[in-house]
Amino acid sequence: MRMLINVAETVVADALRGMAAAHPRLTVDVENRVVVRSDAPVPGRVGLVSGGGSGHEPLHGGFVGPGMLSAACPGEVFTSPVPDQMVRAAAAVDSGQGVLFVVKNYTGDVLNFDMAAELAEDEGIQVAKVLVDDDVAVADSTFTAGRRGTGATLFVEKIAGAAAEEGAPLERVEAIARQVNASSRSFGVALSAVTTPAKGTPTFDLPAGELELGIGIHGEPGRERRPMMTSGEIADFAVDAVLEDLRPTRPVLALVNGMGATPLLELYGFNAEVQRVLSARGVAVARTLVGNYVTSLDMAGCSVTLCQVDEELLRLWDAPVETPALRWGR
Amino acid sequence: MLVLDAAFFRRWMAAMAAAVDREAGSLTDLDSAIGDADHGSNLQRGFAAVAAALDKEPPATPGAVLALAGRQLISTVGGASGPLYGTLLRRTGKALGDDAEVTPGRLAAALGAGVDAVAQLGGAKAGDKTMLDALIPAVRALGESSFGAARSAADEGAVATVPMQARKGRASYLGERSIGHQDPGATSSALLIGTLADTAEADA
Numbered sequence: 001m002r003m004l005i006n007v008a009e010t011v012v013a014d015a016l017r018g019m020a021a022a023h024p025r026l027t028v029d030v031e032n033r034v035v036v037r038s039d040a041p042v043p044g045r046v047g048l049v050s051g052g053g054s055g056h057e058p059l060h061g062g063f064v065g066p067g068m069l070s071a072a073c074p075g076e077v078f079t080s081p082v083p084d085q086m087v088r089a090a091a092a093v094d095s096g097q098g099v100l101f102v103v104k105n106y107t108g109d110v111l112n113f114d115m116a117a118e119l120a121e122d123e124g125i126q127v128a129k130v131l132v133d134d135d136v137a138v139a140d141s142t143f144t145a146g147r148r149g150t151g152a153t154l155f156v157e158k159i160a161g162a163a164a165e166e167g168a169p170l171e172r173v174e175a176i177a178r179q180v181n182a183s184s185r186s187f188g189v190a191l192s193a194v195t196t197p198a199k200g201t202p203t204f205d206l207p208a209g210e211l212e213l214g215i216g217i218h219g220e221p222g223r224e225r226r227p228m229m230t231s232g233e234i235a236d237f238a239v240d241a242v243l244e245d246l247r248p249t250r251p252v253l254a255l256v257n258g259m260g261a262t263p264l265l266e267l268y269g270f271n272a273e274v275q276r277v278l279s280a281r282g283v284a285v286a287r288t289l290v291g292n293y294v295t296s297l298d299m300a301g302c303s304v305t306l307c308q309v310d311e312e313l314l315r316l317w318d319a320p321v322e323t324p325a326l327r328w329g330r
Numbered sequence: 331m332l333v334l335d336a337a338f339f340r341r342w343m344a345a346m347a348a349a350v351d352r353e354a355g356s357l358t359d360l361d362s363a364i365g366d367a368d369h370g371s372n373l374q375r376g377f378a379a380v381a382a383a384l385d386k387e388p389p390a391t392p393g394a395v396l397a398l399a400g401r402q403l404i405s406t407v408g409g410a411s412g413p414l415y416g417t418l419l420r421r422t423g424k425a426l427g428d429d430a431e432v433t434p435g436r437l438a439a440a441l442g443a444g445v446d447a448v449a450q451l452g453g454a455k456a457g458d459k460t461m462l463d464a465l466i467p468a469v470r471a472l473g474e475s476s477f478g479a480a481r482s483a484a485d486e487g488a489v490a491t492v493p494m495q496a497r498k499g500r501a502s503y504l505g506e507r508s509i510g511h512q513d514p515g516a517t518s519s520a521l522l523i524g525t526l527a528d529t530a531e532a533d534a
Contacts, residue, residue, distance in 0.1 A: 053408075075408045076368070076372065076408055076409075078368055079368055079372055079409040080408045080409050080410070081408055082404065082405050082407070082408045083404060083405070083413075106410075106500065107452070107498065107499045108412070108413075111413035111414070111451065111452075112408060112409075112413055137503075139505070144497065144503065145499055145500065148503065196366075196368065198367070199368075203362040203367040216500075216503060218500065219362075219366055219367065220364075220366055220500055220504070223504070223505065223507075
C-alpha cells in the first residue's frame with residue numbers, strides 16, 4: 001500500500017504541523033498533542049474538550065473553533081490519547097466555568113478520560129463527561145463494551161458547542177450533549193478494509209465482491225458479511241437498522257458520512273437513496289450533511305447517523321460555527 | 331532464598347522492553363484479527379519510555395521502580411492498555427511499599443493487588459478474554475510455587491483465551507467472531523510474567 005507519509009512513527013506529528021500551518025486560528029501544540037482554539041479560554045464560557053485516536057479526520061481537531069470544540073486531543077492512530085493531553089487541554093480552555101469532556105465509548109477512551117477528569121479536578125477544574133454511544137451494530141449489553149461512539153459525535157460536538165458558545169452553564173451544556181446522544185443512532189458499512197500506517201497491510205481481509213455490515217471506525221471488522229449490494233440496498237439496510245432502534249417521532253438531522261475512500265459522487269448518490277428510504281418510512285428530515293466527517297483512514301464505505309431534534313436542538317444546530325471542517329452562519 | 335531489590339525490578343522492566351520490541355509484530359497481528367492492529371506498537375512505545383525513564387533516574391526501591399514504570403505507561407501508551415498496564419504496575423509498586431528488598435512471596439501478594447486493580451478498572455473477570463486470563467493464574471502459581479510455574483500458567487492462560495468469546499474491549503464488538511483467536515492483551519501479559527521469570531532465573 002502506497003501512503004503519502006514520511007515514516008509511520010511521525011504521521012500524527014506531521015499532520016499536526018500541517019494543521020498549524022493551514023489554520024492560524026488554532027493553537028496547535030505539536031509536542032504535547034493538543035489543538036486549542038486560539039482565543040481560549042473564552043471568558044464566561046464552558047470549555048468543550050474531546051479527543052480520540054487519530055485516523056478519523058476531520059474528527060476531532062477539524063471541529064475546534066467558535067461554536068464547536070474548544071480543544072481536541074489527538075492520540076496515535078486508532079489509539080486513545082493519554083490523560084496528560086486531556087488535562088493540558090482542560091487547563092487551556094477553562095475560564096472558570098468548567099469543562100465538558102465528550103468521550104466516544106471505547107474502553108481506552110473511557111479509561112483515559114476518567115483518569116484525566118480526576119487529575120483535572122485535582123487542579124481545581126470542574127469537569128463533566130458525556131459518553132457518545134450511537135452505533136446500533138453493536139449489541140448494548142453487559143456482555144460487551146457497549147455501543148461504539150461514531151457519527152453522533154459530530155452532532156454532540158456541534159450542538160453542545162453552540163450551547164457553550166451562547167454561555168449556557170456546564171450542567172446545561174452537559175444535559176444538551178446527553179440529549180443529543182440519546183436521540184442519535186448510527187450504522188456503518190465497509191466496502192474495503194483499512195490500512196494503518198504502522199501495519200501497512202489491511203487490518204482485515206475483505207474479499208472482492210463482498211461488503212461488511214456494521215463496521216466500526218477503527219478497522220475492526222463488523223458483524224456480518226454479504227455479497228456486494230447496490231447503493232439503494234445498502235440504504236434500505238442501514239436506515240432500517242437505525243430506525244428500528246431510534247423510532248423517531250420528530251424530524252431528524254441526517255449525516256451521510258464517508259469513511260474516507262468513498263468519493264463524494266457516490267456519497268451524494270447514496271444520500272438520494274437514504275432520503276428515499278426515510279421518506280418511505282414517513283420520517284421528516286430537517287437538515288442533511290453529506291461528506292467525510294468521521295472517517296477511518298483509507299476505508300471505503302459509509303455510515304448513516306440520524307438525530308431526532310426538537311426546536312431547541314435544531315436552533316443550536318443552525319447556530320454559527322467556524323472550524324476547519326464545519327463552517328456556516330458567520 | 332531469592333531476594334529482589336530495585337536493580338532486579340529494573341532488569342525485569344528492561345527485559346520486558348526488549349521482549350515487546352521482539353514480539354511487537356506478532357502482538358499487532360493478533361490484534362488485527364480481533365482488534366485494531368496496534369497493540370504491539372503501543373506497548374513498544376510505552377516500555378521504551380519506561381526503560382528510558384528508569385535509566386535516567388533509577389529509583390531506589392522495588393516499589394518506586396514499578397510505580398514510575400506504571401506512570402510512564404499511563405502517560406505514553408494511550409488506548410486501553412495504557413491505563414490497564416499502568417495501573418497494574420503502579421498498584422503493584424504501591425503494594426510493595428518502601429522496602430529496599432522484597433521476597434517472591436511478597437511480590438506475588440503485591441501483584442495480586444495490582445491484578446485486582448486492573449479487574450476493577452476494566453470491569454472484567456476471568457473468562458472475558460482479557461489480560462486477566464493470563465495474569466490471574468500466573469499470580470496464583472507464583473504465590474503457591476515458583477517463577478517457572480507462573481510463566482507456564484501465564485502461557486497456558488493466554489492460549490486458553492483462544493476458544494473464549496470476548497466480553498470486554500474492542501474484541502467484544504465481534505461477538506462470536508472473536509472465538510478462535512488468542513487475545514493480544516493476555517499474550518503480552520504472558521510476556522510480562524515470562525520476562526519476570528527469566529530475570530529471576532538468571533539471578534538464581
